[in-house]
Amino acid sequence: MADRERPTLAGLGEFAVIEELVARRTQTRLVEVGPGDDAAVVLAPDGRTVVSTDMLVEGRHFRLDWSTPHDVGRKAIAQNAADVEAMGATPTAYVVGFGAPGDTPADAVTALSDGMWAEAGRTGAGIVGGDLVAAPQWVVSVTVLGDLAGRAPVLLSGARVGDVVAVIGDLGTSAAGYALWHGEIRGFDELHRRHLVPEVPYGSGRLAADGGATAMTDVSDGLVADLGHVAAASGVTVELSTAALLADRDVVAAAAEAAGADPWDWVLGGGEDHALVATFPAAPPAGWRRIGSVVDGPARVLVDGAQWRGSAGWQSY
Amino acid sequence: MADRERPTLAGLGEFAVIEELVARRTQTRLVEVGPGDDAAVVLAPDGRTVVSTDMLVEGRHFRLDWSTPHDVGRKAIAQNAADVEAMGATPTAYVVGFGAPGDTPADAVTALSDGMWAEAGRTGAGIVGGDLVAAPQWVVSVTVLGDLAGRAPVLLSGARVGDVVAVIGDLGTSAAGYALWHGEIRGFDELHRRHLVPEVPYGSGRLAADGGATAMTDVSDGLVADLGHVAAASGVTVELSTAALLADRDVVAAAAEAAGADPWDWVLGGGEDHALVATFPAAPPAGWRRIGSVVDGPARVLVDGAQWRGSAGWQSY
Known part of the structure; x- marks a missing residue:
C-alpha cells in the first residue's frame, strides 16, 4: 500500500497520475488536440512531419543513483530534439511512453515530466500525449515531431x-x-x-x-x-x-x-x-x-x- | 557468444540487425525520407499530423509463451492504429522503439518486424524509423502518425x-x-x-x-x-x-x-x-x-x- 506521505503509481492508479501530469501544462499554438483523447493532432505547417524516436532503459542509458528523474526527462527530450535539429528542422511536439514499477513514487514521475517539459520548452514545443504502463524498471520512450518550414531535409x-x-x-x-x-x-x-x-x-x-x-x-x-x-x-x-x-x-x-x-x-x-x-x-x-x-x-x-x-x-x- | 545457427542481437550488433530489418522493406509514397537518417520525413497532406503512442512490456502486455514475436508485432501496430482510427483518421507511418536482451535471437526480432509490417500494411502505412536498445525484457513502443484528410478530428x-x-x-x-x-x-x-x-x-x-x-x-x-x-x-x-x-x-x-x-x-x-x-x-x-x-x-x-x-x-x- 502507498505511503500516504509519498503516494506511488500503484496507489494512485494510471488515470489519476496522468490527469495530474496533464492538468498543469499549457500546450503550444501548434497543438489542435492535446492529451486526453485517443490521439493528439499537431499542425504540420509545411505539409510534412519529421519524426524520430529513442528509447532509454534504466541501468543501460541512465542510472537513478546518478541522474535525478528531472535529469532523465531532460536527457530523453534532448536526444530526440537533436535528431530533428540534425535534419535542419524544429521540434513541434513530443509523445512519451513511460514504464515504471508500481512502487515508483508519483512525485518522481512528476519530476520526470517536469524535466521533459523544461527541455521541451527550450525547443519551443510541448508534450502532446503519452502512455503510462507498469514495467520492471524505468523505460522512457520519446517520439519527436518536427517541422522543416519548407526546407529540404539535410541528409x-x-x-x-x-x-x-x-x-x-x-x-x-x-x-x-x-x-x-x-x-x-x-x-x-x-x-x-x-x-x-x-x-x-x-x-x-x-x-x-x-x-x-x-x-x-x-x-x-x-x-x-x-x-x-x-x-x-x-x-x-x-x-x-x-x-x-x-x-x-x-x-x-x-x-x-x-x-x-x-x-x-x-x-x-x-x-x-x-x-x-x-x-x-x-x-x-x-x-x-x-x-x-x-x-x-x-x-x-x-x-x-x-x-x-x-x-x-x-x-x- | 552467438550460436552460429541462430545469431543473437549481441552477436550481430545493433547496426547489423537494423540494416537487415530495413533492407527488405518498401516505403509508401507518403514517405519522403525513410529509415537510416537522423529522422524520417513523412507527408502530412492536410497540414496536420495525428499522433499517438503505446508501450507494451513483456510479461505485462504480452507473454512470449502465448504470443509469437509476429503476434506481438501485429498487436503493437494494431492498438496504435486503432487510436488513429478513433479520431476519424488514417495511419500514415509508424516509428518503433524496441528493447530486448542481448541473447534474443535475431530471427525473433525479424519475426516481430514482419508482424509489424504485415499489420501496418493492412492500414496502408509502413514503419519509417525506430530505435533498438538493450533491455532486461522485451519492450515495444510504437508511435503512429495519421492523416485526417481535411476532416475535423472526432473527439x-x-x-x-x-x-x-x-x-x-x-x-x-x-x-x-x-x-x-x-x-x-x-x-x-x-x-x-x-x-x-x-x-x-x-x-x-x-x-x-x-x-x-x-x-x-x-x-x-x-x-x-x-x-x-x-x-x-x-x-x-x-x-x-x-x-x-x-x-x-x-x-x-x-x-x-x-x-x-x-x-x-x-x-x-x-x-x-x-x-x-x-x-x-x-x-x-x-x-x-x-x-x-x-x-x-x-x-x-x-x-x-x-x-x-x-x-x-x-x-x-
Whole structure:
C-alpha cells in the first residue's frame, strides 16, 4: 500500500497520475488536440512531419543513483530534439511512453515530466500525449515531431568533395562525465552534469540548413563514428584535423588526466553529447567550428591523415 | 557468444540487425525520407499530423509463451492504429522503439518486424524509423502518425443528447481469449487468437467521421469504461442496452461457460479488442451496430438503466 506521505503509481492508479501530469501544462499554438483523447493532432505547417524516436532503459542509458528523474526527462527530450535539429528542422511536439514499477513514487514521475517539459520548452514545443504502463524498471520512450518550414531535409548523404566539415556543441564531455561518475572522481562538476543532461545547440540545425549545409548529423555515437555514417552515405572520405579540436581536448584534459584516460578517446569517440556536425560548401554559419574537410576517396574518416584507432563508438549491444 | 545457427542481437550488433530489418522493406509514397537518417520525413497532406503512442512490456502486455514475436508485432501496430482510427483518421507511418536482451535471437526480432509490417500494411502505412536498445525484457513502443484528410478530428467530447451509440468490431473476445489462455482451456481457437492479435475494423473510423460521428473512441479499456470517457468529456449520460449486445454475448458464451465466467463481464468490461464505438446524430454507417443512446443527465454510463457493477476496466496499475 502507498505511503500516504509519498503516494506511488500503484496507489494512485494510471488515470489519476496522468490527469495530474496533464492538468498543469499549457500546450503550444501548434497543438489542435492535446492529451486526453485517443490521439493528439499537431499542425504540420509545411505539409510534412519529421519524426524520430529513442528509447532509454534504466541501468543501460541512465542510472537513478546518478541522474535525478528531472535529469532523465531532460536527457530523453534532448536526444530526440537533436535528431530533428540534425535534419535542419524544429521540434513541434513530443509523445512519451513511460514504464515504471508500481512502487515508483508519483512525485518522481512528476519530476520526470517536469524535466521533459523544461527541455521541451527550450525547443519551443510541448508534450502532446503519452502512455503510462507498469514495467520492471524505468523505460522512457520519446517520439519527436518536427517541422522543416519548407526546407529540404539535410541528409547524411549530401556531403560533397570540397565541403568544409564543421561542428557546433560539446565533444567528449558526456564521455568524460561518464568516466568521472564511474570512477567516483570528484570535482569537474560541469562534466559530471554533461553526462546526465547534454547541452544541445538548439536552433543551430535550422540555421545550418539555411546556411547551405549539405549533410548533417548529431553526435550520438561518437564524432568519428557519426561522421563515418556521413562518409558511408555520401561516398566520400572525411578528413579531420586534431589541430582544430585542441580546444575540445582542453575542456576535458584535466578530467582525462584524473581518470587516467586519453582525452582524444572522448573528443573523437565519445557519444551522447548531441553536438551537431555538418558539411558546408563554403564557410559555416557563425558559431560553427571548422574541424576538417570532405575529400575524394573511399567511405571513411581519417584523423590527421590516418585511420583512427580509438573507440569505435557506441552500439546498443 | 552467438550460436552460429541462430545469431543473437549481441552477436550481430545493433547496426547489423537494423540494416537487415530495413533492407527488405518498401516505403509508401507518403514517405519522403525513410529509415537510416537522423529522422524520417513523412507527408502530412492536410497540414496536420495525428499522433499517438503505446508501450507494451513483456510479461505485462504480452507473454512470449502465448504470443509469437509476429503476434506481438501485429498487436503493437494494431492498438496504435486503432487510436488513429478513433479520431476519424488514417495511419500514415509508424516509428518503433524496441528493447530486448542481448541473447534474443535475431530471427525473433525479424519475426516481430514482419508482424509489424504485415499489420501496418493492412492500414496502408509502413514503419519509417525506430530505435533498438538493450533491455532486461522485451519492450515495444510504437508511435503512429495519421492523416485526417481535411476532416475535423472526432473527439471524446462531441456526444450530444439524442445521439445514437453504435459499435463496430469485436467486444469481449480479447478478454475471453485471456481467460482461456490463463485457464489453459483448449478449443475456442478464434478467441485464443483474438487475445494475441485484435481484429481492428480498419477504415471504419474514417467512414464514421464522414458519416457524421460526433464522438468516437476505441475499446481499449472496456466498453463501459471507454464510453465513460466519452460521457465525462461530453457531459452526458450514455445508456446501453444489453438486448442490442446479445450477438456479442453469444460469440463468447460457450467460452464463458467453459471458463466459469460471466460473458457480460467480457462484453461490457473486456478491453483490448479495439472495436470502435461512436455516437451519431442519425443512423450510423453500414456495418455499425446500434447499442444505445445519449441522454441528458450526469456523466455516466447506464446498462439497461442501471449502474453497471462489473469490472471497472483496465488500468496499468
